[in-house]
Amino acid sequence: MEHISGGVCAPKGFKAGGVHCGIRKNRVKRDLSLIISEVPASASAVYTQNLVKGAPIYVTQRNLADGIAQAAICNSGNANTCNADGEEIAWKMCELTAAQANLDPRNIIVASTGVIGQPLSIEPIANGMPALMAAVNGNGSQEAAEGIMTTDTRLKEVAVTFTAGGKECRLGGIAKGSGMIHPNLATMLVFLTCDAAIAPQMLKKALADNVKDTFNMTSVDGDTSTNDMVCIMSNGVAGNAEITAEGTDYDAFCEALNEVTSTLCRMIAKDGEGATRLLTCIVKGGKTVKDAKLAAKSVVCSSLFKAAIFGADANWGRVLCALGYSGADIDVKAVDVTFRSVKGEITVCQNGASLPFSEENAKEILLEDEIDVLITLHDGDASATAWGCDLTYDYVKINGDYRT
Amino acid sequence: MEHISGGVCAPKGFKAGGVHCGIRKNRVKRDLSLIISEVPASASAVYTQNLVKGAPIYVTQRNLADGIAQAAICNSGNANTCNADGEEIAWKMCELTAAQANLDPRNIIVASTGVIGQPLSIEPIANGMPALMAAVNGNGSQEAAEGIMTTDTRLKEVAVTFTAGGKECRLGGIAKGSGMIHPNLATMLVFLTCDAAIAPQMLKKALADNVKDTFNMTSVDGDTSTNDMVCIMSNGVAGNAEITAEGTDYDAFCEALNEVTSTLCRMIAKDGEGATRLLTCIVKGGKTVKDAKLAAKSVVCSSLFKAAIFGADANWGRVLCALGYSGADIDVKAVDVTFRSVKGEITVCQNGASLPFSEENAKEILLEDEIDVLITLHDGDASATAWGCDLTYDYVKINGDYRT
Numbered sequence A, B: 001m002e003h004i005s006g007g008v009c010a011p012k013g014f015k016a017g018g019v020h021c022g023i024r025k026n027r028v029k030r031d032l033s034l035i036i037s038e039v040p041a042s043a044s045a046v047y048t049q050n051l052v053k054g055a056p057i058y059v060t061q062r063n064l065a066d067g068i069a070q071a072a073i074c075n076s077g078n079a080n081t082c083n084a085d086g087e088e089i090a091w092k093m094c095e096l097t098a099a100q101a102n103l104d105p106r107n108i109i110v111a112s113t114g115v116i117g118q119p120l121s122i123e124p125i126a127n128g129m130p131a132l133m134a135a136v137n138g139n140g141s142q143e144a145a146e147g148i149m150t151t152d153t154r155l156k157e158v159a160v161t162f163t164a165g166g167k168e169c170r171l172g173g174i175a176k177g178s179g180m181i182h183p184n185l186a187t188m189l190v191f192l193t194c195d196a197a198i199a200p201q202m203l204k205k206a207l208a209d210n211v212k213d214t215f216n217m218t219s220v221d222g223d224t225s226t227n228d229m230v231c232i233m234s235n236g237v238a239g240n241a242e243i244t245a246e247g248t249d250y251d252a253f254c255e256a257l258n259e260v261t262s263t264l265c266r267m268i269a270k271d272g273e274g275a276t277r278l279l280t281c282i283v284k285g286g287k288t289v290k291d292a293k294l295a296a297k298s299v300v301c302s303s304l305f306k307a308a309i310f311g312a313d314a315n316w317g318r319v320l321c322a323l324g325y326s327g328a329d330i331d332v333k334a335v336d337v338t339f340r341s342v343k344g345e346i347t348v349c350q351n352g353a354s355l356p357f358s359e360e361n362a363k364e365i366l367l368e369d370e371i372d373v374l375i376t377l378h379d380g381d382a383s384a385t386a387w388g389c390d391l392t393y394d395y396v397k398i399n400g401d402y403r404t
Helices: A055-063 A086-101 A123-135 A141-147 A200-213 A248-270 A289-301 A303-310 A317-324 A359-366 A393-400 B055-063 B086-101 B123-135 B141-147 B200-213 B248-270 B289-301 B303-310 B317-324 B359-366 B393-400
Strands: A014-019 A032-047 A068-076 A108-113 A156-164 A167-176 A189-194 A229-234 A278-286 A336-341 A344-350 A370-376 A382-389 B014-019 B032-047 B068-078 B108-115 B156-164 B167-176 B189-194 B229-234 B278-286 B336-341 B344-350 B370-376 B382-389
Touching: A014 A123, A014 A141, A032 A055, A032 A086, A032 A123, A032 A141, A032 A189, A032 A200, A055 A086, A055 A108, A055 A229, A068 A086, A068 A141, A068 A189, A068 A229, A086 A108, A086 A123, A108 A189, A108 A229, A141 A156, A141 A167, A156 A248, A167 A248, A189 A248, A200 A229, A200 A248, A248 A278, A248 A382, A278 A289, A289 A303, A289 A317, A289 A370, A289 A382, A303 A317, A303 B393, A317 A370, A336 A359, A344 A359, A393 B303, A393 B393, B014 B123, B014 B141, B032 B055, B032 B086, B032 B123, B032 B141, B032 B189, B032 B200, B055 B086, B055 B108, B055 B229, B068 B086, B068 B141, B068 B189, B068 B229, B086 B108, B086 B123, B108 B189, B108 B229, B141 B156, B141 B167, B156 B248, B167 B248, B189 B248, B200 B229, B200 B248, B248 B278, B248 B382, B278 B289, B289 B303, B289 B317, B289 B370, B289 B382, B303 B317, B317 B370, B336 B359, B344 B359
Parallel strands: A068 A108, A189 A229, A278 A370, B068 B108, B189 B229, B278 B370
Antiparallel strands: A014 A032, A032 A068, A032 A229, A156 A167, A167 A189, A278 A382, A336 A344, A336 A370, B014 B032, B032 B068, B032 B229, B156 B167, B167 B189, B278 B382, B336 B344, B336 B370
């Protein structure tokens, strides 16, 4: 598998673009994005488990009931959530896209992100649609990625190649997500494209299995958004024999999917609101995968530990504390904890108790911008990885006055 | 019921005190406290549900197995948790206290709070014990409250009177707690004293029932500590006929207990690490009490909403979002949300959708230091209250470098 450039436009037969249509007052920031496949594609999506769901979620769920889509439209600056006319507006976005691109409106994926509870006017979207259509092109992935960003500071884009049925296939993705990141079964906004031929039911299975180990193991602030969605369109333009069952080709597809999604998870966690460090918690020796996952996620979710990491403080007691309330079935007297970065690694806790260690050495390791917390539970052979970030002044600043 | 001064020394037959013995380097801060009853008292405690438990928790559990205690010793500056010799040290604290006060060491409640995973030397405690005993007196509640504080900025003390069996009884308490506050069945360090005669099993029931609605509904940062404990000693010196069953006297006792514990909850939440505002979420119209509790607690735990409250931003979308992922069974299309403070109240969401409101007016209300969030679910008649605080720069500052 090889990483390539091009994001969602890397797979054959996909075009994308993004423009500023006027939902945001800031004229520099693009706020409307479009991804189009030249032919109808197998498509699937997973959605937020929040009971309060953005209106576009309901419309997309209906549109994807047949497992087919051909385009995805997304605005930033307004979540179109908790609005009385929300679904009407979201459907209108599909109709406008379909009219402009000569597609069936029921083949459109629609998404919105931004402030909750403010009516979304269709006007700027309707007015901006011709410019958006004109902007769409085979190199437009970056512009599309920009158009879906909110408090993100970095563009999130990735693509890989893989082989199925002897044909080179490509899978690419863009994502937004910086705050309100604590997905449960689905997460954030992630648009994935692929040119492999794969049956809708196999695509659905691959995506559903994948998010459990990737987006569902990522947390910035413990808040599960109302508008989370990960969607994928796979259009078959690569010319491989359609993947209709498990086997070598399906495995190659899943491997490529995991490479793209786990890369996006790291990008999202590292760009968590206010974050200065990417935190990766790797748990080994768990009794079951469920226990390992609970343990890993509890550590990256602990406000106290996240603040300690901001301060480059090797406060491993907070790791033990987070393991203890995680709900995982673990023997707390058997836990080892090691901190690691490019500067080296240092074991700070063995058998659940303190080890003498050099605070100076630990500080040097923790001052890096990517920190791994390695936890061994000595209780079995299950493992899990979770991604998070530190808790900083800027998280508070960003969220203390988000709306104004 | 009347509030009175005196804290844990308000009930008859109790003395208390606190000194600096040298566990903390800061010589101004007291770090060792003692509460003594002149006679053996009915006693009960509830403990942290964290799998990683402080060593004093195990020793106290054993000592309270018979429902009797006569003193409580507590140090700050070191949690005596994740230490190989922890239980030995905690038991030594009981023995030293017993020797000094001429008591049975099995009648001592022991507790520790501070950094996890650093060995606790018995030396400063042994050396400080005579001075501590000399400092104990009938007006020493404040000194005892000071001795158990860590990052607390305010002393937490309360006492009330009530009548049982025609006798005036008194119930008082002190507490510490500012960070790592997200109790599950028990919480923080709270020492309660009472001079009513009450059978151990009734005391146990009263305390266990009470914490579910008070400390378990309080959260500062979502981290459940390893050393949480709420304990009570009731010594019978008031001379009432012993409370041995439910009835009028038991109800009066429970009412006094609830007044003291809910007051301490408000004090703890308001003094949350870095907090500038007390956040009280009152949910009404829930389908069940469980649903109302899940809803209320989810709102006071949302990092995003807490940051918005720091910024006095009426971002009610984050309230809806937190309700949506709370796990409560609610109809999100029926939710009303009102913000209230001494400056008035303003309804910002009705039937799950936005209401036009004056941002200026909302800001004025939210700039006060005690904010109520009133949520009506229109789904039944269950209600619940939860206490929390805002998320501020200072929370990050305090926890970014706690150990140094």
